[in-house]
Amino acid sequence: MRQQDNCVLAKTPSSTAKRAAAKKAPARKPSAKKAAAKKPAAKSDGSDDNFALRSLQDAFETNKRFKASKDELLTFYEKMLLIRRFEEKAGQLYGLGLIGGFCHLYIGQEAVAVGLQSALDEGKDSVITGYRDHGHMLAYGIDPKVIMAELTGREAGISRGKGGSMHMFSTEHAFYGGHGIVGAQVPLGAGLAFAHKYNEDGGLCMAYFGDGAANQGQVYETFNMAALWNLPVVFVVENNQYAMGTAVARSSAETEFYRRGTAFRIPGMDVNGMDVLEVHQAAKVAVEHVRGGNGPVLMELNTYRYRGHSMSDPAKYRTREEVQGVREKSDPIELAKAELLKLGVNEDELKEIEKTIRAKVAEAADFAETSPEPEPSELYTDVLVGDY
Incomplete structure (x- = not known):
């Protein structure tokens, strides 16, 4: 087997020989069809509305605080x-x-939820989160x-x-x-956005997810589909810095999450999520862009949670x-x-x-504590659509 391999290698022309042969051979003019097939697609310079990766952020930066x-x-x-x-x-x-x-x-x-949702039309738009x-x-x-x-x-x-x-x-x-399920709300949010577009109701979907969920594969599949179908959706990364307990820099190669839509021609916005006025202003810019039929926007809201990931998390990592x-x-x-x-x-x-x-909060707690638990039969309601 080794001898056979050596024979094959011996018959294979060297790279030097190939280059020499290429110089001697007359250049052939490719057919128009092949030339067209090989012609690279025109690259956007960012000036068109559907690829406003910089202009959207610039529109926000000019008047950052509402x-x-x-x-x-x-x-x-x-x-x-x-x-x-x-x-x-x-x-x-x-x-x-x-x-x-x-x-x-x-x-x-x-400030994230309050600032962003203040720019929505509650009777028209939808919200989904983790x-x-x-x-x-x-x-x-x-x-x-x-x-x-x-x-x-x-x-x-x-x-x-x-x-x-x-x-x-x-x-x-x-x-x-x-x-x-971590990140599962993102494709569902695209589905809600598709429904808005299909029904022509003028609404959009705001889909929230965290910095931890930002590394899920289904998120990027959704980005691609949302951009391809020009869906009216605002993707919101609530970057609270630690996901379940691992710092962003230790779990993400690209820590500037608003850039992650670039490969799918989705404009990104970098926002201070601790300033409700800045968040509201950014939301207005993003919502106007999406309502204008320009497709999805990706917003990164840099924020911080004071407690652990959940009530069982002592947050010893900080x-x-x-x-x-x-x-x-x-x-x-x-x-x-x-x-x-x-x-x-x-x-x-x-x-x-x-x-x-x-x-008001004390009243809500009293109401909850004194309200009855659901009947066992409630287990069987709202399981399937329709009467079964």
Whole structure:
């Protein structure tokens, strides 16, 4: 066998011989058909709207911070504070054993959901997210009582006590979860966007996922399909820096997540997710782009969660000093509060808002604790579509 191989090699012309032969051979003019086939596709210079990888970010950068009125900023502040106090109470109820299963709190990330969803049309657009979902529902103005009842597995819960913390759902508000499988909500979000396009209802889907889910293969399959079909979807990476507990730099080769749509001609936006005014402004730019029929947008919201990944996570992978540093310098609620004081809102008014929200959260907790659990027959409802 070795001899045969050597014979074959001996008959194979060397690269030097090949080059010499190529010089002697007359050049042949390729046919027009072959020339056309070999002609490289024209590359976009970024000037066309469907490949505005830079222009979209530039449009945002020119007026990064939204100049809110006092009333607008008060609304943002109240919603963020409601999410913060609600999540703190949920943590307490979990510690008391009133919330079963997993529980992922949104403390620190409030500006993301509030800022982004303030730019949506609730009667037209849809939202889908992962399992850190309480804040998104509260940002949409859904009653805290039915959310807390769902957390505690009560019949009065928004999913009749069957979804719990991770799988809340409300077709009435076009909120489609709450999904426990990492990254699975992204292709589902593309499906919702396809429905908007198919029905010609003018709506779009906002699909949230985290920095950990950003490395899932199904996310990139979805990017490709969404761009190919020009779907009205805003992909949102909530980069809270640690996924389940591994720092971004240790798990992702490309840590600038907003760039990850480039291969699919999806424009990206890099946003400070701790500043609700900046988030709102970015959302307006992204939503306008998508509503204009320009296809999907990928937004990276750089944020930070103060608690562990879930209630069972002691978060020993970071220092207390790091968390405290973010709280002192970048807390979204404190930043909004400082801005309100500049706009002439006095401390007494802010204290009254705090008092009202604490009362609302306490009422939601009392409602949840006193509501009955679902009947066993509830196990068999909403399993299949139609009457079976």
